[in-house]
Amino acid sequence: MKVLLSIFHIVVCVALMGAVLLQQRKTGGFSGIFGGGTQADASGGQWQRFTTLTKLSVVLCAIFMATSLILVFLAG
Structure with missing residues (x-):
């Protein structure tokens, strides 16, 4: 089971x-990181x-996060 999941x-x-x-790649660069987005982006x-x-x-x-958590629980 653990081998197949791995x-x-x-x-x-x-x-x-x-x-x-x-x-x-987006052409905006770092503009969206520092508040460059608008309220319409979150709609x-x-x-x-x-x-x-x-x-x-x-x-x-x-799926990656779920299998990571399952593998951690199986290892413990």
Whole structure:
């Protein structure tokens, strides 16, 4: 069980790295970090505006966190 979960975790890690590296770069630079966003950016329906790679990254990140927690509990 632990070995299969570890192998799955490694596959998810590699897939997450690939999904992040394949994404397009934003041209805004650091403008969004220091309050450059508007109230409209936080409105509902933003999930539909995400690209497929962004959605895939979010899902893979959630799976990565879940498998990390499960592996920690299995190790203890």
